Amino acid sequence: MTSNSAYAALSEHFRDVVALGQISGLLGWDQETIMPSGSAAQRSEWMSTLEKVSHAQRTDPRIADWLDAVNAENLTQAEAANVRLIRRQFERQSKVPSALATQIARVTSQAQGIWAKARENDDFSAFQGVLTEVLNLRREEAAALADGGNPYDALLEDYEPGMQESELAALLGGLREGLVELRAKAVESGTNIPTLSGQFSCDQQTMIAHELASAFGYDWSRGRLDFSVHPFSSGSFNDVRITTRVSEEDPFNCFYSTIHEVGHATYEQGIDQTMGLSMLGRGVSMGVHESQSRILENQLGRSRAFTGYLYRRMRDVFGDFGIDDAETFYRVVNKMNRGFIRTEADEVQYNLHVSLRFDLERQLIAGDLEVADLEEAWNARFLSDFGYPVDKPSNGVLQDVHWSVGLFGYFPTYSLGNIYAGELFDKMSVDVPNLQDDLGQGDTTQALAWLSENIHQHGSLYEPRETIKRAVGHAPTAAPLLAYLNAKFGEIYGL
Missing domain, CATH: 1.10.1370.30 (Neurolysin; domain 3)
Known part of the structure; x- marks a missing residue:
């Protein structure tokens, strides 16, 4: 595989990855604005399934081969930056088991509605159980990402790369x-x-x-x-x-x-x-x-x-x-x-x-x-x-x-x-x-x-x-x- 064909394959693959992320974002917007309240359980399943598909795309084993085949000297500045971001995401996503990523998507989708109702009723106890579940899942994810390092640093990387x-x-x-x-x-x-x-x-x-x-x-x-x-x-x-x-x-x-x-x-x-x-x-x-x-x-x-x-x-x-x-x-x-x-x-x-x-x-x-x-x-x-x-x-x-x-x-x-x-x-x-x-x-x-x-x-x-x-x-x-x-x-x- 040539460097050019490897970069073309990476680019095409991550068009799908980015598109799936945008679809997930649109479903999240809908959930917060106009989704019927009775649709929450179904939406949770949608989000879970979408995350399962997205995680598989983000951790596809072919990505490693494509990355190995790309010659950085043949890339423009924008192409090199694109590869850098793909490599970072692939390495991070590969550390998180698919089952864990799917469960996080399912539970957080449910938790969002539970939080809204608890907030409306001023009842923290109604939210405490599911928040505990969310926290435990994120702790597990952070431990996987940190690989022996600082778990909070690992979480920060999703929002502010390079910050500690x-x-x-x-x-x-x-x-x-x-x-x-x-x-x-x-x-x-x-x-x-x-x-x-x-x-x-x-x-x-x-x-x-x-x-x-x-x-x-x-x-x-x-x-x-x-x-x-x-x-x-x-x-x-x-x-x-x-x-x-x-x-x-x-x-x-x-x-x-x-x-x-x-x-x-x-x-x-x-x-x-x-x-x-x-x-x-x-x-x-x-x-x-x-x-x-x-x-x-x-x-x-x-x-x-x-x-x-x-x-x-x-x-x-x-x-x-x-x-x-x-x-x-x-x-x-x-x-x-x-x-x-x-x-x-x-x-x-x-x-x-x-x-x-x-x-x-x-x-x-x-x-x-x-x-x-x-x-x-x-x-x-x-x-x-x-x-x-x-x-x-x-x-x-x-x-x-x-x-x-x-x-x-x-x-x-x-x-x-x-x-x-x-x-x-x-x-x-x-x-x-x-x-x-x-x-x-x-x-x-x-x-x-x-x-x-x-x-x-x-x-x-x-x-x-x-x-x-x-x-x-x-x-x-x-x-x-x-x-x-x-x-x-x-x-x-x-x-």
Whole structure:
């Protein structure tokens, strides 16, 4: 077999692998949005069967022969990167028995519905059993992948290739220290910022959410907006769907959830079309992915300039809603609120939520914490970090979907995304000198063009930190994010 024919066989085979993954993602979107509740058991069987077929494709013995036959010297940069990603996935997947992969798919599909019902009823005990089963399966998978190494590192590899628990612990620990100090100063400042109140109709919120999605570059010909308990983005390349949620008392939840998910979606929609159904045709990591959602949501969407535009638009739609001017509105949007929900947290406190989850889940994987003690551990840590107790499970241990579907190792990528976003915004502000003027008009064209050129188009061509380094000129650190937060909230709270 020649190198060219081996690469052609690999490429053709992994078109099917990628397509099967996209089908699975679409079934997951359907399950979270419009699937009838009585279909859960059948969907679980579908997901299990699909995973069985996909796992067989990903671990096909012919892959090893094709990889051995490929001569790296004959490959283009994109082809070499495609082979690198195929080799990484093949080696990882080959360590996981098919029966285990199939069982994980079956149980997590079931667990998702059980979690949703337990959350609705504020009953952690109803979720505890299946979460224990999910955790045990993921521990077994982590042990197989680690092959004697750190099990949590093995799980991280699925979401942030090359990242290690020890590095994350140091990075997020330092970030947490700075944010705890900033939060304490803001709380002690006594600064009084109004809170948005009133009734904002679902239909009008949905209309503005569609406008915001368009303003931030969402291509409606390749996507759609629906509603779910937990907002998310699903899909890749030319079929990328987003969801949001609506509360008539809190339009910001809808608006900023929409902008956040559009950040994920525009990344996927912006990948070079030539990458198609290859391993390159997706976001390179969850940390880089999250940087795209967070920079749109926060550095751009919560800026003084863009909130001025949003204030005028909300006045047009809702009339007088009790905020007298755009400057007050900017402070209201960015107010540090006492609350429980990660997705609704301000920029300062958000990473404290992530740190809590990161520390708890690595204890779970290590066996230092069991599911039976998880709610108590969550509540104790929350009280320590935020200064007030959790009032109910849906505001605490049951608020996130991630553990129900086995996404251990995912949570820290949220803070990595914020760190990467801090670096990207710092560089974007230099490269796009009239950025704030554009945002004041609701115009994100230049900002999105910068992100497209430096991040989106490359897909998974480069490794995660290399992607950020190429965009900003150096290895990423938390320094720009902390500087941005201290400057922004220092001004808002008069520190």
